[in-house]
Amino acid sequence: MKSVDLDPEGILIAQKLSRYYKGEFHYWHMETEDYEMCKSEEGISPKRMRILERITDDRLKPVVERIKAYETARYQEMLMEERK
Structure with a gap:
């Protein structure tokens, strides 16, 4: 994992x-x-968004689509804090 x-x-x-x-x-x-649980307001530049075009693993496609929709980065440290 x-x-x-x-x-x-x-x-x-x-x-x-x-x-x-x-x-x-x-x-x-x-x-x-x-x-969705990792709230962040950090926007992703168009240049960085183009990196998502290289994602071909079907298991990652749903989260890629969510990133494209919100255009914000999320950090898993926030997820761990949320679960405390």
Whole structure:
């Protein structure tokens, strides 16, 4: 399992990790529900948004669509704080 930030760079890193590690690979807290829980107002520039075009893993597509809709980054540290 691997957890990264819910921003274009983090999603791309997650996809690269899943391709690198052969066998079963699970994304940790990479669902749309997790994105919704990690409130942030940090906008994502158009240049960074274009990184999402490189995401091809179907398991990541729902959160990619949510990022495109809101155009904001979310950080999993906020998710952990929310669950305390």
